[in-house]
Amino acid sequence: MKPNPFAWERPASLAALLDRLATAQGGVKLIAGGQSLGPMLALRLVEPDLILDITGIAELRQARVEAGTLVLGACVTHADIEDGRVPDLTGGALQRVASAIAYRPVRNRGTIGGSLVHADPAADWVSALMALGAEVEIAGPTGRRTLPVERFVTGALEVALGPAEILVAVRVPALPPGAAWGYVKHCAKIGEFAHAIGAVRLEPGAGRGRAVIGAVEGAPVLLADARPLFGGRIGPDFAARFEPGAAEAALIAAGMADPVERHVHVTVLARAVAQAGKLPLSHVPEAA
Amino acid sequence: MSAGLAEPATGRIALGLTVNGRSLRIEAEPRSHLGDVLRENLNLTGTHLGCEHGVCGACTVLLDGEPARACLTFAGACAGATVTTIEGLDDDPIATALRAAFNREHALQCGYCTPGMLVAARDLVLRLPEADERRIRVGLSGNLCRCTGYAGIVRAVMAVIAERRAQDIRPETGGARALGPVGARIGETVGARPQAARVTENRVAPARAQTPATTFAPAHRFTQVIDLSHPPDAVFALLGDIEAVAACLPGAVLTGRPEPDTVEGGLQVRIGPIAATFRGSARIARDPAARAGSVRGAGSDAGGRSATEGELRYRVEPGPAPGTARVALDVGYTLIGPLAQFGRPGLVRDLAGRIAGDFARAVDARLSGTEAPAPAGLNPLRLLLGLARARLAAWLGRA
Numbered sequence: 001m002k003p004n005p006f007a008w009e010r011p012a013s014l015a016a017l018l019d020r021l022a023t024a025q026g027g028v029k030l031i032a033g034g035q036s037l038g039p040m041l042a043l044r045l046v047e048p049d050l051i052l053d054i055t056g057i058a059e060l061r062q063a064r065v066e067a068g069t070l071v072l073g074a075c076v077t078h079a080d081i082e083d084g085r086v087p088d089l090t091g092g093a094l095q096r097v098a099s100a101i102a103y104r105p106v107r108n109r110g111t112i113g114g115s116l117v118h119a120d121p122a123a124d125w126v127s128a129l130m131a132l133g134a135e136v137e138i139a140g141p142t143g144r145r146t147l148p149v150e151r152f153v154t155g156a157l158e159v160a161l162g163p164a165e166i167l168v169a170v171r172v173p174a175l176p177p178g179a180a181w182g183y184v185k186h187c188a189k190i191g192e193f194a195h196a197i198g199a200v201r202l203e204p205g206a207g208r209g210r211a212v213i214g215a216v217e218g219a220p221v222l223l224a225d226a227r228p229l230f231g232g233r234i235g236p237d238f239a240a241r242f243e244p245g246a247a248e249a250a251l252i253a254a255g256m257a258d259p260v261e262r263h264v265h266v267t268v269l270a271r272a273v274a275q276a277g278k279l280p281l282s283h284v285p286e287a288a
Numbered sequence: 289m290s291a292g293l294a295e296p297a298t299g300r301i302a303l304g305l306t307v308n309g310r311s312l313r314i315e316a317e318p319r320s321h322l323g324d325v326l327r328e329n330l331n332l333t334g335t336h337l338g339c340e341h342g343v344c345g346a347c348t349v350l351l352d353g354e355p356a357r358a359c360l361t362f363a364g365a366c367a368g369a370t371v372t373t374i375e376g377l378d379d380d381p382i383a384t385a386l387r388a389a390f391n392r393e394h395a396l397q398c399g400y401c402t403p404g405m406l407v408a409a410r411d412l413v414l415r416l417p418e419a420d421e422r423r424i425r426v427g428l429s430g431n432l433c434r435c436t437g438y439a440g441i442v443r444a445v446m447a448v449i450a451e452r453r454a455q456d457i458r459p460e461t462g463g464a465r466a467l468g469p470v471g472a473r474i475g476e477t478v479g480a481r482p483q484a485a486r487v488t489e490n491r492v493a494p495a496r497a498q499t500p501a502t503t504f505a506p507a508h509r510f511t512q513v514i515d516l517s518h519p520p521d522a523v524f525a526l527l528g529d530i531e532a533v534a535a536c537l538p539g540a541v542l543t544g545r546p547e548p549d550t551v552e553g554g555l556q557v558r559i560g561p562i563a564a565t566f567r568g569s570a571r572i573a574r575d576p577a578a579r580a581g582s583v584r585g586a587g588s589d590a591g592g593r594s595a596t597e598g599e600l601r602y603r604v605e606p607g608p609a610p611g612t613a614r615v616a617l618d619v620g621y622t623l624i625g626p627l628a629q630f631g632r633p634g635l636v637r638d639l640a641g642r643i644a645g646d647f648a649r650a651v652d653a654r655l656s657g658t659e660a661p662a663p664a665g666l667n668p669l670r671l672l673l674g675l676a677r678a679r680l681a682a683w684l685g686r687a
Contacts, residue, residue: 004319008301008478010364010478012476031365032469033469035360039343042340044626045626046561047563048561051362053472055365056472056473056475058475073468075472077468086467103430106342106430108354109351109360109470109472110469119560121638156560157559157560159560189429
């Protein structure tokens with residue numbers, strides 16, 4: 001379980017990193033906390049010639065609030081969010097997601113940016129940040145651009161990042177007052193990658209909301225307009241109006257052929273809705 | 289011979305570490321992880337290595353006072369860090385109380401997990417507000433113990449937390465530390481003598497032709513449908529032309545055709561950062577009357593560490609519109625080795641969908657007499673997961 005040899009460099013600034021990315025020969029990988037890339041290197045599934053360690057770059061290790069949006073540098077760790085070392089504009093939603101990722105020793109080094117770029121379909125941030133309507137900020141040789149998470153994650157382990165680009169920050173909009181949030185994942189063993197994820201961000205006052213069914217085969221299934229899940233209308237009674245059949249239909253449309261898989265995913269989404277509606281779990285309808 | 293901090297031997301990096309209170313200068317290969325540095329360079333063998341990919345927790349140490357996986361912390365990532373191993377916890381009051389409690393509660397048998405378990409347990413003692421059995425079990429879930437069934441370990445941790453809270457020692461909140469991975473310093477902290485750029489050599493192993501077994505029970509199956517804008521007969525004919533099929537599959541190379549129904553070749557597959565080149569052979573059967581066929585293939589990757597076997601059956605049917613075709617694929621495969629350890633069947637199906645899309649575009653273009661648009665021009669090679677290679681080896685072989 002030893003990786004193939006590679007060279008290691010640790011640029012001290014974003015400019016130096018982008019410069020190096022543009023000129024480096026051979027296979028190059030960026031590493032932050034290394035909690036996803038490490039195992040892949042150990043298994044020799046990934047064999048880069050050069051690894052650029054981005055954790056020495058101060059800009060990536062900051063968090064701030066910008067006009068109602070939380071901006072988290074790519075190297076902010078899950079434990080930083082779990083422990084409340086970054087501001088919170090989501091009523092604790094990010095904190096609850098972070099505290100259930102893998103194990104504490106992993107959370108102490110694993111980063112939000114690294115997890116998103118790795119884009120394992122079963123990773124928590126991929127689904128949770130998509131449901132929260134977050135964006136990623138990308139820096140490259142020609143400047144900066146932002147993309148919504150649903151356009152950034154294009155498939156299993158695939159993201160819309162050019163070879164000389166780096167994800168520098170994640171921008172999470174505030175959860176408005178009165179908004180409801182539910183996030184549930186199903187794991188057979190604590191800390192393992194999820195088998196199913198359900199996430200909802202609903203605004204009963206405004207009658208709108210988003211829902212995500214994650215830990216699927218590729219990019220998560222996003223319902224940017226979640227009204228069909230609730231009989232066409234999102235109101236204060238949304239939890240009671242949840243229609244498992246509508247979620248089932250969305251999964252069929254997304255190509256999930258196995259009825260058992262659909263059942264698990266719909267049930268987990270139903271639990272997320274119940275959590276958002278503060279219903280006891282005994283009221284959760286089982287999927288058909 | 290010894291070099292200064294700024295000048296390590298070629299191919300090695302130099303870093304400063306404080307280990308169990310001692311300031312040290314270490315030289316290591318960049319690929320060395322902290323667990324190797326501790327054990328091999330410093331003879332601190334109390335840090336155990338189990339899985340070496342972050343699952344078992346045996347190598348858990350304190351990095352800047354916080355638990356971290358030594359096996360997932362490369363040497364260059366923790367230059368300047370403060371490391372505390374199990375040997376450095378001899379005089380630590382919490383570790384002392386935990387050792388007594390582990391002893392009392394029979395919380396170890398073979399002892400292999402114990403150093404990591406104690407480091408993780410110490411963190412729980414510091415952070416958990418009370419001796420909550422469920423939270424302790426959750427907190428220890430990243431440290432595998434195969435002897436005790438955890439009962440004694442959980443009792444020991446509960447006892448130490450209860451003692452401390454009874455003495456009115458409050459839990460820590462972890463509020464005050466800099467953002468970012470523990471152990472990682474800001475700035476360029478690694479001294480390295482650059483290696484001669486090791487440009488990726490073509491890691492293709494000599495073709496180690498694997499012959500498909502006669503009986504095969506796949507571990508995984510999936511089906512896939514490809515829609516093409518050409519008539520079924522034309523599509524079926526193209527599928528009979530092995531060179532054409534290979535040309536439509538990005539990353540595929542044909543190397544030989546020892547017998548009319550057997551082909552040998554290779555396929556480079558890529559998903560995200562994973563790249564693998566597989567070599568193997570496949571046997572082909574065709575049934576023109578039913579416009580159906582099958583391919584049975586086997587192959588292994590360059591290092592011969594991952595191996596696969598697969599069977600693909602296809603049938604070309606008329607498509608929904610006149611003059612179009614629909615190809616129904618039924619794929620079964622088995623994969624062993626590191627790729628199987630990493631891969632999940634779902635990822636294979638996701639890739640299958642993407643590969644099928646690229647393949648269909650290339651076949652349509654070829655049948656229209658136009659050059660295929662460079663498939664996935666954005667990401668020339670990022671296409672397939674190694675797992676999919678069962679099927680790919682199979683497609684390759686289809687003639």
